[in-house]
Amino acid sequence: MQQNNSKLTSNHWGIGLVEVADGKIVSVKGHPSDPNPSEINKNIASSLNGNARISNPAVRVGWLNGTGTRGHDDYVEISWDQAYDLIAAELTRVRTNYGNDSIFAGSYGWSSAGRFHHAQSQLKRFLNAHGGFVRSEGNYSYNAALVLMPHIVGSFRDHVMQATRWPVIAQHSDLVVMFGGMATRNTQVSDGGVVKHRMMDNMKACRAAGVKFVNFSPLQRDADDTLDAEWLPPKPGTDVAIMMGLAHTLLVEGLHDQAFLDKYTVGFEKVATYLLGKSDGIAKSAKWAAEISGVSADRIRSLAIDMASSRTIVTCAAGVQRTDYGEQPLWMTVTLGAMLGQIGLPGGGFMCCYGVNANIGNIERLFRPGALSQGRNPVKNTIPVAMIAEMLLNPGRDYSYNGQTRTFPDAKMVWWAGGNPFHHHQDLLRLHKAFQSPQTIIVNELNWTSTARHADIVLPVAAPQERTDFGVGKSDNGLVPMPAHTAPPAAAKIEYNIYAELSRRLGNENAFTEGRSETDWLEKLWQETQRAANAHNIHLPDLEEFMSGDFISLPDPSPQQVFLSDFRADPNANPLPTPSGKIELFSQRISDFDLPDCPGHPTWFPMRDLATGQDKQHPLYLLSGQPETRLHSQLDNGDFSTSRKVKGREPVLIHPQDARVRGIADGDIVELFNDRGRCLAGAVLTEEIAQGCLFLWTGAWWDPDFDAEHMRDRHGNPNVLTHDLRTSSLTQSSAAHSALVDVAPFTQQPPEIQIHKKPCFKSLSRSDIQNKIQKKVEHD
Ligand SMILES: Nc1nc2c(c(=O)[nH]1)N[C@H]1C(S)=C(S)[C@@H](COP(=O)(O)OP(=O)(O)OC[C@H]3O[C@@H](n4cnc5c(=O)[nH]c(N)nc54)[C@H](O)[C@@H]3O)O[C@H]1N2
Ligand SMILES: Nc1nc2c(c(=O)[nH]1)N[C@H]1C(S)=C(S)[C@@H](COP(=O)(O)OP(=O)(O)OC[C@H]3O[C@@H](n4cnc5c(=O)[nH]c(N)nc54)[C@H](O)[C@@H]3O)O[C@H]1N2
Numbered sequence: 001m002q003q004n005n006s007k008l009t010s011n012h013w014g015i016g017l018v019e020v021a022d023g024k025i026v027s028v029k030g031h032p033s034d035p036n037p038s039e040i041n042k043n044i045a046s047s048l049n050g051n052a053r054i055s056n057p058a059v060r061v062g063w064l065n066g067t068g069t070r071g072h073d074d075y076v077e078i079s080w081d082q083a084y085d086l087i088a089a090e091l092t093r094v095r096t097n098y099g100n101d102s103i104f105a106g107s108y109g110w111s112s113a114g115r116f117h118h119a120q121s122q123l124k125r126f127l128n129a130h131g132g133f134v135r136s137e138g139n140y141s142y143n144a145a146l147v148l149m150p151h152i153v154g155s156f157r158d159h160v161m162q163a164t165r166w167p168v169i170a171q172h173s174d175l176v177v178m179f180g181g182m183a184t185r186n187t188q189v190s191d192g193g194v195v196k197h198r199m200m201d202n203m204k205a206c207r208a209a210g211v212k213f214v215n216f217s218p219l220q221r222d223a224d225d226t227l228d229a230e231w232l233p234p235k236p237g238t239d240v241a242i243m244m245g246l247a248h249t250l251l252v253e254g255l256h257d258q259a260f261l262d263k264y265t266v267g268f269e270k271v272a273t274y275l276l277g278k279s280d281g282i283a284k285s286a287k288w289a290a291e292i293s294g295v296s297a298d299r300i301r302s303l304a305i306d307m308a309s310s311r312t313i314v315t316c317a318a319g320v321q322r323t324d325y326g327e328q329p330l331w332m333t334v335t336l337g338a339m340l341g342q343i344g345l346p347g348g349g350f351m352c353c354y355g356v357n358a359n360i361g362n363i364e365r366l367f368r369p370g371a372l373s374q375g376r377n378p379v380k381n382t383i384p385v386a387m388i389a390e391m392l393l394n395p396g397r398d399y400s401y402n403g404q405t406r407t408f409p410d411a412k413m414v415w416w417a418g419g420n421p422f423h424h425h426q427d428l429l430r431l432h433k434a435f436q437s438p439q440t441i442i443v444n445e446l447n448w449t450s451t452a453r454h455a456d457i458v459l460p461v462a463a464p465q466e467r468t469d470f471g472v473g474k475s476d477n478g479l480v481p482m483p484a485h486t487a488p489p490a491a492a493k494i495e496y497n498i499y500a501e502l503s504r505r506l507g508n509e510n511a512f513t514e515g516r517s518e519t520d521w522l523e524k525l526w527q528e529t530q531r532a533a534n535a536h537n538i539h540l541p542d543l544e545e546f547m548s549g550d551f552i553s554l555p556d557p558s559p560q561q562v563f564l565s566d567f568r569a570d571p572n573a574n575p576l577p578t579p580s581g582k583i584e585l586f587s588q589r590i591s592d593f594d595l596p597d598c599p600g601h602p603t604w605f606p607m608r609d610l611a612t613g614q615d616k617q618h619p620l621y622l623l624s625g626q627p628e629t630r631l632h633s634q635l636d637n638g639d640f641s642t643s644r645k646v647k648g649r650e651p652v653l654i655h656p657q658d659a660r661v662r663g664i665a666d667g668d669i670v671e672l673f674n675d676r677g678r679c680l681a682g683a684v685l686t687e688e689i690a691q692g693c694l695f696l697w698t699g700a701w702w703d704p705d706f707d708a709e710h711m712r713d714r715h716g717n718p719n720v721l722t723h724d725l726r727t728s729s730l731t732q733s734s735a736a737h738s739a740l741v742d743v744a745p746f747t748q749q750p751p752e753i754q755i756h757k758k759p760c761f762k763s764l765s766r767s768d769i770q771n772k773i774q775k776k777v778e779h780d
């Protein structure tokens, strides 16, 4: 392909224009056509050129010697030739001795945008060409919804596409009642890319049209100032009680829509019996809800009346289902929507996970663009994504998931490409322990994250701005050329080339490459995209012309979309894909699973740390939502991310009253702790966070001090404090938002952050390294 003049690049947080000087990226700026470009672009140049960038393949010294601890070991840099030899030998050994179902390469994570160079797809295609691997199912984002919704309303992935569009809400809704808000910081991002950030303009239109917003959230800014929302902060984990208080009020006041419930739902009688306390002796009244949640009973009652007398949409943020028993707020959101009887009407009903990305309710893709085929995986075993530590610690053990009993595989080899489990998983000390068990761990990374430091073999890879690709967001309408703006630094390589070479050494090159070069693949994927566009009478230019031009916008397939309107119009002709074809407020199927933590109808459970009495020692609720300054942990050492850190630590939001009684001042370094772990963070005092709660952004690279109590994290990763118990045995989803902690001033000499630097490299002689590798390869 010819060199071209396009400065474009695409990331999950939007498109950017790249400036290069002396062969290095010096800045990335938003596109002028984007009304609200993301400042996350500012992390790119600084991080890609930063100290933590991986320069060369490396191997853990303890692994070569049969000693040491993963996460806490030195590395030795090796050549690509040596890395290929090692990996080819290890892969062959593990496959021969234990079979392909001992290779875990679920490799969960967002990696980078781009249709061809998608890190997970590349790895999975490579492994599928060599007998397969165990993968993971679901996501950390909204897994409770993915598994629960098909039982009660239908496929959640379809719901996301069918979300009522924001202009429809602006035109038709009177009231939007939000549980967990609709954080605009999160709408910077959409999986695979977003060419235009529309949320802010759509929210402004709602306000201009007089739509009222109520925000049940511990963090006031989960509703943008634009919305002028009424802020009702509940105790975290008590939304279900509030929803039940609202539902109880509707029921006893006779404000529920019985005709709708009869026609479109099943099982309401059982829910009503429970709400009235006939089954357990506890009426789920507004008063009961107020005692649990801290929100006033009067307001719960009056809000129920407002909701019944207005065109109302009830929403539940993804964060609210990322909690203990996170299935319940979803089920109650559906129940409230059904009781109000407005499901399927413009601007009425319910919607889960608005605010989870830039595009939901704003735009959808018109067609599926070309993508790299992952091939066929002969291994059928999978695990729910958030059971990674559970799997590694319990090979061969049975577990419950979605009504089935399954068995964990015995993972001898783990390969991660494009994700950061030592940021994303809960209870990192447990994960650290679990990561000691496999025989071999391989990680492909840009940077020396904690995950890279748990690998035995580390492969340095190219960033999206260092390879040629094109971007199309999963739910977006833009096609974006992504030319390579610079070469990968030092010895970093494009992952496709790594797998092609490995396949060649394993005698199976064609199964992976199909004889195509990178350029041939891009041509193929683009032709598939052109064909899909043709079916909609859209004629795309050829690849060369596209790559040197601007991005291309396509229309929203359904700009007037109203969620579940077809079902409402004719429930017989358009039944839901549930057992009854209706909305299941009671699910016989779930009831038959006989799960103590997820019965057949929405049920109130207090969060686990409360139930186990943790609040006596650790009285503060820890929230750990998505960071405004980056995508998860990506480019955490970049300029925008570090600009908001406090004395180098991740900021933790503390209510001034909670700070005062603990002697904490704004800007102090503080220590958060509970029985599971401890970390440092930088205090930011603000009344935006409800009293009794702390908010520590996720994604600071875990920086354990192995000499300190609980391997204290120097930097501020909340997952040293969260538990790994998951939502329930129905969906086994991450419950990251449910944890109790305490916080204190940190009075010792603050330790320097280490994780944004490179690890320690041992300088072994070339012949010494070669001998050790030779031994390893021969031994294998
Ligand atoms: N406490 C708490 N924990 C949470 C959450 C929470 O709210 N609270 N949220 C959860 C959610 S919703 C999610 S989705 C997860 C996110 O978890 P992840 O998706 O694992 O987080 P990322 O930081 O995006 O990790 C992507 C990694 O891929 C690397 N990478 C980028 N491009 C490439 C590439 O081309 N090739 C390779 N090999 N690597 C690449 C990046 O450097 C980065 O380290 O976190 C979850 N964890
Ligand atoms: N800038 C940026 N944007 C992102 C991401 C990012 O990393 N950075 N990640 C993207 C991804 S992968 C995802 S999945 C989405 C996540 O989108 P969400 O899941 O919606 O985001 P969170 O920030 O985890 O949670 C939203 C809010 O829920 C509130 N909350 C937590 N627990 C409770 C509770 O018990 N009750 C109530 N009422 N509220 C509660 C918290 O105050 C939190 O701010 O964001 C996406 N957007």
Ligand SMILES: [Mo]
Pocket (backbone or CB within 6 Å): 139, 140, 141, 142
């Ligand atoms: Mo997510």
